[in-house]
Amino acid sequence: MRLLTVDKNNESQRLDKFIMRYMNKAPKSFIYKMLRKKNIKLNGKRAYGSELLQSGDEVALYLSDETIDGFFEQSTLRRYSAPPDIIYEDENIIVVNKPSGLLSQPEKKGDTNLNDMLLYYLEQNGSYSPDVPGAFKPGIVSRLDRNTSGITVMGKNLAAQQQLSLAFRHHTVKKIYLALAEGKIDKSGKVDIMQKKADGNRVVTGEGSRAVTLYRPIGSKDGCTLLEVTLVTGRTHQIRAALASVGHPISGDVKYGGRPVNGVRGHLLHAYSLTFSFKEGILAYLDGKTFSAEPPEAFLLRSK
Numbered sequence: 001m002r003l004l005t006v007d008k009n010n011e012s013q014r015l016d017k018f019i020m021r022y023m024n025k026a027p028k029s030f031i032y033k034m035l036r037k038k039n040i041k042l043n044g045k046r047a048y049g050s051e052l053l054q055s056g057d058e059v060a061l062y063l064s065d066e067t068i069d070g071f072f073e074q075s076t077l078r079r080y081s082a083p084p085d086i087i088y089e090d091e092n093i094i095v096v097n098k099p100s101g102l103l104s105q106p107e108k109k110g111d112t113n114l115n116d117m118l119l120y121y122l123e124q125n126g127s128y129s130p131d132v133p134g135a136f137k138p139g140i141v142s143r144l145d146r147n148t149s150g151i152t153v154m155g156k157n158l159a160a161q162q163q164l165s166l167a168f169r170h171h172t173v174k175k176i177y178l179a180l181a182e183g184k185i186d187k188s189g190k191v192d193i194m195q196k197k198a199d200g201n202r203v204v205t206g207e208g209s210r211a212v213t214l215y216r217p218i219g220s221k222d223g224c225t226l227l228e229v230t231l232v233t234g235r236t237h238q239i240r241a242a243l244a245s246v247g248h249p250i251s252g253d254v255k256y257g258g259r260p261v262n263g264v265r266g267h268l269l270h271a272y273s274l275t276f277s278f279k280e281g282i283l284a285y286l287d288g289k290t291f292s293a294e295p296p297e298a299f300l301l302r303s304k
Helices: 015-022 028-036 065-070 114-124 158-169 238-245 297-301
Strands: 002-005 040-042 058-061 086-089 093-098 149-155 174-182 189-198 202-205 209-221 224-231 269-275 290-292
Touching (some): 149 158, 189 238
Antiparallel strands (some): 002 058, 086 093, 174 224
16 A cells, blocks of 8 residues: 655546556556545545545555556656746745747647746756656746747646636736737737638638737838737737738748748847736736736847
């Protein structure tokens, strides 16, 4: 028998998910069979798998060490020499400034990406141990396109990640972007369109789901206008498709009709700030807090 004690990083999740992380090679059918046979118990009582765990709960596995260890595969982290550009960190979250050209998460095995860079950073400072069975694996909650720079956030424990995910899903996090759009724009405006995903990792407008985008001009230079952009909805490539639909594609965004910019890879779109709204829960102390990420130098040279 092996007794597991639930810590803060693993609370607020279902028991079956916790066991599947602890024995990550075990088939789901095996886990549920062991629950039915009462070989897995929670706080000394029969368990069903749907129970939500709390810190201090005890999970008993009435299995041999050989069986348990045989169902665990240790993960390894890629080493990164350059540390991530961290704006803010506490015991629950990391707010980071992603550079343009870096994936938020890997698209295929071996991709250099911000999520793995942060995991390696957490391992180095002792906040995450990939070799511990059942350890919660932190992840980025608000992803950015490869060539969109700017602010994004990771939950360091399950409770924080769940609360962040709900906030982004329900649009209670205020996000402000900076976009350098082609052409001169003198007035603030709203783009209210329908869009849907199409082939070639792009979206088309005119049908699909409603996408609402607000923009405000800040200044103009060299035939472009720097815009402050706020998302009312959250769709794939929403800002890029919205500005292109009104004849002002983002500078460098060739996928949506923009012209390439010398010395700049990709488009000039930057996630500038996040303002949190948490009235309760583990992240209530962040209610009303705003974090911002300065645009990269190449962006600033073209926006002043």
